[in-house]
Amino acid sequence: MIRVAVQAAAIDVGAELDLHDAGGHGASASFVGRVRGDGGLVELFLEHHPVMTEAGLGDLAHAAADRWQLGALTLIHRVEAMAPGDTIVLVLASSPHRSEALAACEFLIDRLKTDVMLWKRETFGDGRVTWVEAREGDAVRAERWAR
């Protein structure tokens, strides 16, 4: 089962895990990304594309399912306004084997940073508003999965 979502509503990690685990899997790997409050950040806004963001997540999910033996895959990205501590991304990958679950989870988080149409805008307590710049290190990590 592949579940992909782009949503402005809060991600309910517990409910998503229950849904994901309904089939019963040998090994489940998870990644939960949260908004950091560094430097006095008060809001993180995620801009997205109305069609291509979800399509990009779907492409990545199917690429992972083709590459590893997975029983279930959940890939959810939050968009629009968030506060420090909020969950911004959730990746759940399950497989009969732990190595496949862990590899798929890492692949998905690495590649969604470079392949999916999402842009972060930070607002700080002193009024500064800045668009986050893409990091070279993210491209290098994503490139490791090329084959």
Added chain:
Amino acid sequence: MALTISYFAWVREQMGVAEEVVELPVELADLTALLAWLAARDGRGALAFAEPQRIRAAIDGVMMGPRAPLVGAREIALFPPVTGG
């Protein structure tokens, strides 16, 4: 040829619109030529596309490189490198 161009993140802010329908000169062959044309068109374009190497693009929903041809394109999205995750 008429097509829709949509802008995202700081490219959208600098262009002042989320999308527009434009009539492109037929001689514009590829994305690189399109960015140069937008930069030359007005002050907003000059600001947004001053550094074309910072711009990424998708044609009809597919990410494309700077030499991708415009022929047959209906919708082009222009945006900075993505920063999700």
